[in-house]
Amino acid sequence: MSVSKPLPHDAADLHVTGAARYVDDIPTPVGTLHLAFGLSPIARGHITGMHLHDVQHSPGVAAVMTAKGLPFSNDVSPSIHDEPLLAAGTVNYVGQPVFLVVADSHRNARIAARKGKVDYQEEPALLTLDAALAADSRFEEGPRIYQKGDAAAAIDAAPRIVEGSFELGGQEHFYLEGQAAMAWPQEDGGMHVFSSTQHPTEIQHKVADAIGLPMHAVRVETRRMGGGFGGKESQGNALAVACAVAARLTGKPCKMRYDRDDDMVITGKRHAFRISYRAGFGDDGQLQGIEFLHLADCGWAQDLSLPVADRAMLHADNAYLIPSIRIESHRLRTNRQSATAYRGFGGPQGMVGIERVMDHIAHDLGIDPAELRQRNYYAAPAEAKPDNTTPYGMEVTDFELHGMTADLLRSSDYAARKAAIAEWNKTQTHLKRGIAFSPVKFGISFTLTHLNQAGALVHVYQDGSVHLNHGGTEMGQGLFQKVAQVAASRFGIPLEKVKITATDTGKVPNTSATAASSGSDLNGMAVKAACDTIRARMAEHLALQHQARPGDVVFKNGQVRVGQDVMTFDQAAMACYQGRISLSATGFYKTPKVEWDRIKGQGRPFYYFAYGAAVTEVAVDALTGENRILRCDILHDAGASLNPALDVGQIEGGYVQGAGWLTTEELVWDDAGRLRTHAPSTYKIPACSDRPDVFNVKLWDGQNREDTIYRSKAVGEPPFMLGISAWLALSDAVAAFGPAYPALNAPATAEEVWRAIRRVRDGI
């Protein structure tokens, strides 16, 4: 059976030969036009005049569009229609698209876009959380509050209290392939759109509204993305809609891709947070109550900020049973890029909050932080505890971390290394090492319950080859291969017989974004359902022909066995075709058991939890704050893995991306609201040598306790949060310089580490 095999990515051969096609690689018809946006240079104000003569007369320009010239809806928002394609009257951040240039080449469009002169009446921009809070500039009427018990009373009654506040920066996705889309106008006014998107149905919907046609007139195709990470869940809307309106206007195919600097200036990023906390606990470190205050910088438009901020609250407990807790979350509106989905979708921010608290408590008590964490864990499934519920009232029934933690601390030799590090640190003046353990418990399911559905379309051709389609998109995570492995397993055929095809809204409709780590869970099940439908039809027909019962028909090893008769799958397909059996089926799946009230903060938002644990060791330099990851050991729970090689790939990559978020990846805006880190020259994602020197990754030998596809677990987002252990290890290393708590902010750049060391050592 092909599930559980460590097969390479379905397109690996195409990747390494350069044959894999991304949107910008698709050969374009003669006459294709290219688009670029003219951008707002100011953070907030009114447009009082537009002088686009020089743009119109720039070489190669075919058309220039403004908000007034748009035929129908001027809206690319994924949520509440607050995000116009082109600014209509007001601008709200530096980089907001104001006009659209249509030209004969990408370069000519870019050159022309810089020639626009737009007059603005500037207004004071809200560029900080404090400014937004003071102005009561927010989404939703007030803060969301989730709580369990009376946190304030529990904290006040606790023997010990720690409190603090820290900044947690955002993160640029830095998908290697920038945003891109292309629209081909069709004979009847419809559009065929190619988009680098995680959400083809959303693109279809926004394009249809923008050209005033029903969704059936728009077909969106996505073969693959060059990385997504959440950044292509809603941020591709603008390009696809721009292409469609320009194609409608000119009658020509239109293509748009952002130059990297434009991409970073225009598109949303991970939400930056300020997290404040007050925690009460016993002398043994047992948590009694916690209060969290989350201030989320949502940027200027709502986008997906509400569910992101919700998910941060839903991960404010991480792996710990907290008897009383209150989480207050403010979703603040600032004049920056509209923050958007990013791997973990708020979960990482919430989790950093509680891990910070655990780190602080361990420092306060002088207890080993790994030991402290374990003391506060949720109960294991077999263990009876009167209360094992999350702050939002969900019973934790699948808690794997007790066994995983013991295993990892042993395999990473945590205790001995911690002692050795302490000894080494005594011998050093300028350098210190640190080590930290951190666990991950991540909730799997879309919190917007209706999104937890998926469809698939499977054809078996008369020669026995299989055409596979589903609503998920491929962004590098290996979803297509995993789902193909499911299909091959259902039919008992080799993987080569299954053709994986581009996601296409004309084949599977009404899809959810490939997000929330849900791709394999949802689409794997939908494909299984479609395959099983066809298989049942085949079995019934073959059984009838061979005087057997359908239950006796076995699909295995490329063969179909009917009682004593054996035929190849190809022969079986041909027999069914000739027997006039339908060999095409759709499949559908919806996640069971989930039910969630986001206003009350009560229910079961998640079908299950995915778990992970990491131990990271770092070194820091007091003179400069320079720091480096030396070693990382990870044990991660992917359930019964559909493909261990792909899962390990997600874990390694997720860890490095998560560690990057909390170390070198610093977004800097100036006082005018301009993003100063808008290219890889200034925004530093981890490079090759930044990965740990020693990097041990293992999968936990378990299976999902819920009935998921082959009992596997989602693996896209959870490993990202293993990177938190790197940040905690830095805290540990900084703590070696003196008595005070390091109170690190994130990202812990060299400068931030240097500052923290001065605080700890010199009290500066």
Place this chain on the structure above:
Amino acid sequence: MALTFRLNGEEVRIPDADPSATLLDWLRDERGLTGTKEGCNEGDCGACTVMVTDARGSKALNACILFLPQLNGKSVRTVEGAAGPDGSLHPMQQAMVDHHGSQCGFCTPGFIMSMVTAHANGATDFDDQLAGNLCRCTGYAPIIRAAEAAKDAPVPDWITRDRPVAPGPQPLMPQSADELAELCEQTPDATLIAGATDVGLWVTKQLRHLPQMIFLDGCADLKGIEVTGTTVRIGAMADMNALRAAMEPLHPSFAEMLRRFASQQVRAAATVGGNIANGSPIGDTPPALIALDATLHLRKGNSRRELPLEDFFLDYGKQNRQPGEFVEAVSFPRRPDTLKVYKLSKRFDQDISAVLGAFNITVENGRITAARIAFGGMAGIPKRAPHVEAALTGQPWDQASIQSAAASFDQDFTPMTDMRASAGYRLETARNMLTRYFAEKDGQAVSVLEVRP
């Protein structure tokens, strides 16, 4: 401009090339070779990496900031030419498949070409060879496993067969310093293109039109690095990889900085002359060279002049260079190695310095007899620290002298705050680098890069 080069083994002639066209755009738009990707269009991500071979050997270069004329007479291999003519994968390609080295696949062609080039050159320091290739998916571990697995495989014959072609003479491509001197006098406003790692961005990011460009790559006599018993003379067209190799035995700390100066691709293109002539306050070689007491050799027509390197930098964006004058070489005296160069940046590899400090302190009989200290990132130009130098000179070589001299940094520098670092951090870490110099000479551990798990 008429150009001839080899592309994936086939000779290509372009009768009328736009000299400011980049190889990347030409490959993708004109040749339909879309395997080579645009990730950043500024030479920082490596998705556009190609292998370029000439008589001096093979280099991995960023095609996004490589102008077509820079290829004249050379051989270019793109990802489409990494596999053999019969389709058999290069060992690095096969290893990347076997070790799950690709996820989204967009960076993969660039990685493949860096790996193919490293493999052709027998280089196995993969963290350095691949420092200029960013991957956002894998965390790099499987890529390195792939590179390690394939490193000992024989170099395929379609790679070893890559040979340069004979280019025709070109009007704006001088073949010697003399020809260049003449051209510069005739067209003093022309833009000189050495490695184009900076000028490339004028075209791709500033969208500038460059009316006249002179391509210097043919000036072989400017590429040499001459080491005699008394002097080291570095031709302006020596690239950073050549400089690194030359500095390794002489000033290893300088060489180590050059390892981190930029990625393999950028170092293979960037030249010493370019790093000096563009006058950037954050160019990494000038502070080190100033600390080595370097002399700059300028040439205009047949007249030459020399000046201390630090005097070349007048003010931000302003250098002591006449129209039609060009950097011919930089030289410094051979002295015992007392140089330490400290590069401070957000990321260790392929990052622009927040602060670059170069310290060259001579101690005789326990007393400091000379100190040359220069910084990048601390002022509008690469700049010496005269007050610190004066405070040190003549003092005993001890902690007290270091501490007392550290106070003088405030007199020498008023750095600024930007996206790389705050002013305060710059000033304090500059000071701390002097402490580090002393500690390092004292045998203490001072580099996290040298700490092993």
